[in-house]
Amino acid sequence: MSATGIGASVRRKEDLRFITGKGQYTDDVIRPGETRAAFVRSPHAHAAIKSIDISTARTMPGVVAVLTGKELATDKIGNLICGWMIHSKDGTPMKMAPHPALAADKVCHVGDAVAVVVAESQAQARDAAEKVKVDYQVIPAVVDPAQAKSGPQIHDVAPKNTIYEWSLGDSKAVDAAFGAAKHITKLDIVNNRLAPNAIEPRVALAEYDSGTDQLTLWNTTQNPHVSRLVIAAFVGMAPEHKLRVIAPDVGGGFGSKIFIYPEEVVCLWAARKVGRPVKWTADRTEAFVSDAHGRDHVTRAELALDANGKMLAMRVKTVANLGAYMSTFSSSVPTYLYATLLSGQYDIPQIYCEVDAVYTNTVPVDAYRGAGRPEATFVVERLVEVAARQMGIDPADLRKRNFIKSFPHQTPVIMAYDAGDYNASLKRAFELADVKGFNKRKREAAREGKLRGLGYSTYIEACGIAPSQAVGSLGCGVGLWESAEVRVNPTGSVEVLTGSHAHGQGHETTFAQLVSERLGIPFENISIVHGDTDKVQFGMGTYGSRSGAVGMSAIVKALDKIEAKAKKVAAHMLEAAEGDIVFKDGKFTVAGTDKSAAWGDVSLNAYIAHKFTGQELEPGLKETSFYDPTNFTFPAGCHICEVEVDRETGKTEIVNWTAIDDFGTVVNPMIVEGQVHGGIAQGIGQALLESVIYDKDGHLVTGSLMDYSMPHAHDLPSFQVGLTETKSPSNPLGIKGCGEAGAIAAPAAVINAITDAIGTEELAMPATAQAVWSALQRGEPRQAA
């Protein structure tokens, strides 16, 4: 392994600009003549818009324009869309309601935008926005997904507020297996609604050049090309070739910056109307009422086992809250990213899952770190842990009895797991967490008046999303390959243009490590270019832990072509047969001789083209690849959480966290560990602290960081993390992906640990001190099987 190749913890290229304040985030981009936008947002969860009076606002100082949803409709700006088609059990398509970028007739959630003010300064725009008078006729709202079907109908197209009633699996076979079961564990689970809260709020800056009829959008997005495609082809803002989308440095995404939002559409439209650049920068409260939220499931789950603890079948019924409108990929999250993972790491012969997706008067819900897989893992790992406790079987032992041990393994819910060793990660975690010493620690804690508990989460996820044909057959509106273009310069330095997008993941470093290793050239001579539709031809962006498995694989394929072409050039230079050229450590050698050419000489010769005719070989050294993998990847692992609960206050302290993950090939262990830490923190946040709360009328109670509890440094422990490795057979590097694992694994580990400590399973997330204290007061003893 070289110092900068695959497997090395290389320090990150991107850090210098960030630690010196030289990062270029969207809000740092300032265009000549720039104006600022402020949105007028609904204070009501559900209301008809009777009239909008902009006469006062228009005359306020600095105001350039005040635009409403009526004008948006007049200008024929199209609606936002959801790009993944789901069909109900009865074959009918999902009920996608119109989602205009500015509401014209009615508002459907607090924060729904109805007008925009464009002014010389942000303060002036906000002042004027307060003077826009909207006459609302308030309609009763529905907030709780469990009540959605009987609530006031939000959209004409969706009776009973039902978007789809979907199912996966064989219900009759599951019923039969339950009938034959010796033990059945039943759980009612609420997966709490979360706000992604990337620390950089969303920003859109749009500019129109009337001379070239060209629109440019600087935007906090995880996938600029998909953004351009949707805004061009569906919203109809401009032809695709007349719209450039640039995602500069992006300050965290976690899924929330995948989606195409109303604000960027409105800024583009407004920039063309007013003839000046228009910038909108969200404040945190706007983020809470306009960024897509995550999770929000209500579930009844059942697991059937035989007398020996062998799992026979699982039955799951979930109501998924998709909010007021269908966000870009929302339909896929509680279906193909959720039910398909309900087999966990276990050999479960039969699984049946029903999912009803509903509209409510809340902010739209879409993918948030893990997207469906944390919800699935929570269901599976709570069921398994509770079943073990009820049956009097050690939870680790019950898991081991049911682990899938041979591969490939076809689950009853679509997925074909291709590689893994679940025993290996459990065993290592078991040792690292010193589970054997737990009972002693528990006794010692008891002497201090503390309740100690231990919880496992042996999770699996499907990442590297994924073969285009496969996702297409499941309803996805786009292909999920990735592209790479490798440009070798005449001096031998290399630029890689990738369709992946980094917003914290460190691609500029890891992708360069791959190139450095493969071409044998210095790490410093490699640049990674991403996030600009004018530079990168097309790309699918970064989400679903796909940039390593899919994005880097595309680079591998382009590098294969580079090597093949360079060998041809070297053959001409060295006057040898192409088949005799060996490329190793950055040097081209004629096999069996000492004749060689260095990388830089070959690069130069490719461009000066003096050694070959243009008829024999095209000059230049630049290759492109579009890579489509053969399967999803299946990262998996074991997290063990140990907690101490204060009996008097209910406060939980996480005293030990052990994570052993199998991500296949690891390119940069330092970066991978960082991804695991961050994911665990978000999972612990969900389990202990975070929850988006609406009152019954649909008003957001948790609308700022004063009300919504984000994990702080003192809420978290340091983490013990380690790796096991089985390579993914589905891509050339054997990478599985690591970005979401922590967020997927952690919530179940925390709740399993706390319920172990307090001796009752009745505990909802977030397990705040109050919730745990209340559970302790209820104090019903755990039921034995």
Added chain:
Amino acid sequence: MSAVSMTVNGKAVTGDVEARTLLVQFLRENLRLTGTHVGCDTSQCGACVVHIDGIAAKACTTLALQCEGAKITTIEGLADPNGPLHPMQEAFRENHGLQCGFCTPGMIMAALDIVRRRGNDLDEHTIREQLDGNICRCTGYHNIVKAIAAGAKAMAKGGARQAAE
């Protein structure tokens, strides 16, 4: 509009601002020092932390006019652009204490204030408690805590080049 004068990163600056103009707006929009960020508007996240007369403060809840005559240090002022990095900056890079980088300037400025108040030998518990005013969504704090401990030590070794000069 009122005139305001202060020293920012060692340079005397003046500007005309509204009474309601925040220090962070003055830094970002008037001076184009965009390393200081805004993440929450309500003093929770700490992405906007700068030093005012040597003490950490949240620039999103400080009026520019309050800083008349003050000495302000931002992330851009910690190290000479052509010279070595400040040890705390270097420690964040060395320990992978950042991912998306958005909270990082505020974290580094807050870290220096912890060193100012608590010294160069910082244990994990102290760092975690003292970071109450800063939120990171990417790192889970694990490496930030390591970076601050290492940076604090390096500052002692490096002849105590204190941040908030």
